[in-house]
Amino acid sequence: MPDVDVVVVGAGAAGLGAAKALRAAGKTFRLVEAMDRIGGRAWTRDADLGVPFDIGCAWLHAADRNPFYPEARAANWTLYHHDMNVDHLYYGKRKASEAEQTGMKAADAALAALLESHTSHDDRLSSLLSRGHAVRASATFSGPMDFGKDDDEISIADFKAAADLDPNYFTREGFGALVAHYGRDVPVELSTPVRRIAWGGPGVAVETDRGTIRARAVLVTCAPAVLAFGEIAFTPDLPAAHDEALFDLPMGMLTKIPIEIRETRLGLAAFDDLLIERHARHDIYFLCFPFDTDLMVGFVGGDFAWELSVAGEAAGIDFVSDRLCDIFGNDLRKNIGRAMMTNWGAERYVRGAYAAARPGKVKARAILATPIAERIYFAGEHLAGPLIQTCGGARLSGEAVARDIVAALNRA
Ligand SMILES: Cc1cc2nc3c(=O)[nH]c(=O)nc-3n(C[C@H](O)[C@H](O)[C@H](O)COP(=O)(O)OP(=O)(O)OC[C@H]3O[C@@H](n4cnc5c(N)ncnc54)[C@H](O)[C@@H]3O)c2cc1C
Numbered sequence: 001m002p003d004v005d006v007v008v009v010g011a012g013a014a015g016l017g018a019a020k021a022l023r024a025a026g027k028t029f030r031l032v033e034a035m036d037r038i039g040g041r042a043w044t045r046d047a048d049l050g051v052p053f054d055i056g057c058a059w060l061h062a063a064d065r066n067p068f069y070p071e072a073r074a075a076n077w078t079l080y081h082h083d084m085n086v087d088h089l090y091y092g093k094r095k096a097s098e099a100e101q102t103g104m105k106a107a108d109a110a111l112a113a114l115l116e117s118h119t120s121h122d123d124r125l126s127s128l129l130s131r132g133h134a135v136r137a138s139a140t141f142s143g144p145m146d147f148g149k150d151d152d153e154i155s156i157a158d159f160k161a162a163a164d165l166d167p168n169y170f171t172r173e174g175f176g177a178l179v180a181h182y183g184r185d186v187p188v189e190l191s192t193p194v195r196r197i198a199w200g201g202p203g204v205a206v207e208t209d210r211g212t213i214r215a216r217a218v219l220v221t222c223a224p225a226v227l228a229f230g231e232i233a234f235t236p237d238l239p240a241a242h243d244e245a246l247f248d249l250p251m252g253m254l255t256k257i258p259i260e261i262r263e264t265r266l267g268l269a270a271f272d273d274l275l276i277e278r279h280a281r282h283d284i285y286f287l288c289f290p291f292d293t294d295l296m297v298g299f300v301g302g303d304f305a306w307e308l309s310v311a312g313e314a315a316g317i318d319f320v321s322d323r324l325c326d327i328f329g330n331d332l333r334k335n336i337g338r339a340m341m342t343n344w345g346a347e348r349y350v351r352g353a354y355a356a357a358r359p360g361k362v363k364a365r366a367i368l369a370t371p372i373a374e375r376i377y378f379a380g381e382h383l384a385g386p387l388i389q390t391c392g393g394a395r396l397s398g399e400a401v402a403r404d405i406v407a408a409l410n411r412a
Contacts, residue, residue, distance in 0.1 A: 002214045004028040006405055007206040009194050009232070010221035012040025013391045014380040014398030016183040017067075018219050021402035023186075027409065030213055031186060032206070034193035034349040038183045041223075041350055041381075042391050044174025048340045049258060051293050052174040055342050057391040060175060061165035066392030067399075069169065071182055078172035080271065080291065088274040089137060093326040096137075107138035115160055123359040125154035137275060140283045144301030147389070148252020148353045150281060153302070157362040163386035170271075172291045175391060193349070196233040199375050216412075217405050221380045221398060224249040224368065225351035234376075241367050248364035249382055251352020253305035253345060257298040257320045260337030265289060266328050276323055284323055294337065296324065305353075309345045316341035354389040355382035374408050377401050 006022055008015045011033035022029045037043070041056035059082065063069040072079055089096040089104060096104070114128045129139050129151055143151045147159065171178060189210070196207040197218055204218045220227070228246040237243070268274065272288040282304050287297040298320040300308055308316045317339040325332050344353050357364050369383045379401040380394050387393025 002203050002216050004030050004213065004215050005217070005409055006402075007032065007194075007204070007213050007215045007218045008221065008402075009206070009218065010034075010040060010380075011038040011183065011186070011188045011190075012221060012380070013042055013068075013179055013394040014221040015040075015219075016179070016186055017395035017398035018221065018379060018402035019186045019188075019398075021399045022406065025403070025406040027406055030189060030215075032189045032192040032194055032208055032213070034191070036191045037180075038186075038188050038190070039176050039179045041344070041354075042176040042179035044176030044180075049260065049295060049338055051291075051295070052172065052177060053258060053295070054174050054176050055256070056344070057175045058170060059165075060169040060171065060392065061390045062163060062387060062392060063167045063169050065163075065387065066390070067395055068175070068178055068182065068392050072169070072171055072178055075178065075181055077178060078291070080170045080172070082168045082170050082271055084166075084168055085273055086137070086141065086275045087272040088268070090274070090276045090327060092276070092278055095327075104137045107135045108142075111135070111138055111142070115156065118156055118160075123155050123157055123362075124152050125156055125159055125359075126150075126152040128156070137277045140277060140281075141275065141285070144281070144283065144304065145254070145285050145299055146301075147356050148254045148301050148305070149356045150302040153252075153356070153359070155357045155359040155362050158357040158365075158388075161362065161386065162388055165387075165390065170290060179391065194232050196235060197376065198235045199373065200236055204375050216409055217375050217377060219377045219379060219398075219401060219405060221378070221394075223251060223350050223352065223380065224355050224382050225251040226349055229351065231349070238376075239372060242370075242372065245364035245367040248358050248361035249355040249368065250358065251345075251350075252302065252354055252356045253309070254299060254301045254353040255305040255308055255316070255344075256342045257300070257308075257316045257339065258295045259298065259317065259320050259324070259339040260294045261289075261296050261324070261332070262294055262335045262337050264332075264335055266332075276327070284320065286324075296320075298323075301353075306345060308341070309343050313341040313343070356389075371404070371408075374412070377405055 005027040198205040384393030
């Protein structure tokens with residue numbers, strides 16, 4: 001006899017959304033989470049910088065379709081509409097001219113047109129890009145800073161399938177805090193990593209560090225990299241196509257390096273976007289002084305973000321301080337206060353920022369979205385259709401798959 005209808009693995013946005021949908025449909029479930037908190041990659045902390053800071057997701061993307069947007073309004077969260085634009089562009093230490101800045105916007109439009117008309121067999125985004133400055137800057141913003149991957153590792157088909165994420169909003173209180181608020185009434189078993197899912201007999205047996213739970217179905221919402229690393233064993237093994245799909249959805253990387261700049265705004269306005277293009281793809285983007293806090297939030301993405309993870313937090317903070325001093329002068333050092341660097345690659349139960357299909361492997365997403373024997377289901381940001389990689393998309397994915405499970409259980 002099963003203990004419950006469904007075990008949900010992971011209490012990020014997808015798992016919390018799924019649990020609420022199961023509850024609404026009158027199904028019994030247990031939601032188990034490896035970490036000692038809910039939210040997964042949605043996590044706001046104020047201990048590091050004295051203000052709420054999102055270690056993971058921060059922008060409420062696609063607010064017109066994002067279920068967290070009405071949630072934020074209902075909770076009276078402070079919202080700011082952020083029109084993403086490169087307000088300040090630098091090539092190394094040099095400020096780009098007006099003409100260069102206009103050139104970057106033209107490159108954005110040209111890239112969009114090339115994507116639209118793309119028919120070649122080469123699925124790498126890099127195949128569409130020439131090496132010109134303006135094109136590089138445009139590609140940096142959409143590649144490493146957005147997809148978390150360098151352009152030669154991005155599948156054009158995958159990139160094209162992702163929605164335009166406008167309109168974007170920020171919350172002062174934090175997106176992570178919003179997800180925690182959303183999940184506050186969901187029963188979650190924390191610090192309970194799942195080690196094995198046995199599906200050889202009827203239903204499933206989900207083995208955790210705190211015992212085995214028998215259920216009619218299991219919904220797994222962990223990042224694909226967690227599964228590719230074998231954190232959860234499957235007995236019998238997953239079908240080969242699913243195993244391969246996990247391999248074909250590796251994690252991209254986005255690293256944030258916020259730094260306090262005291263007593264000056266450097267001539268920048270709150271929420272300005274500043275991009276520094278450098279050689280060797282060591283580019284860095286800054287979100288300037290959000291909500292008029294003292295923070296310049298540095299972002300690095302793709303291979304460089306993985307490299308900085310290995311070099312460590314001190315190297316990352318030095319890199320950010322040096323780049324700002326390159327531009328604004330060495331005197332700025334006396335204004336620099338607290339700083340930190342995120343490192344999602346070292347988070348055992350996440351292992352990166354978000355998934356991106358390997359070039360030529362966009363079908364991996366559809367394969368992983370196919371349930372196994374009406375017993376094993378997957379959901380999460382990596383299976384969120386046009387809202388892949390986003391927190392709102394993760395929740396919608398969890399809710400949708402939970403409804404599929406309910407329908408299958410009702411049929412059985
Ligand atoms: C630096 C960074 C910036 C981002 N910026 C944005 C942004 O601005 N806007 C946006 O919309 N999105 C952003 N994202 C992406 C967004 O955070 C994710 O898409 C979303 O939070 C993923 O939710 P999820 O439920 O799919 O996965 P997760 O949040 O990873 O949840 C999965 C859960 O499963 C748990 N788990 C893993 N293994 C096990 C196990 N063996 N047993 C039990 N539990 C397990 C994990 O601990 C985790 O809590 C960002 C992500 C990062 C890392």
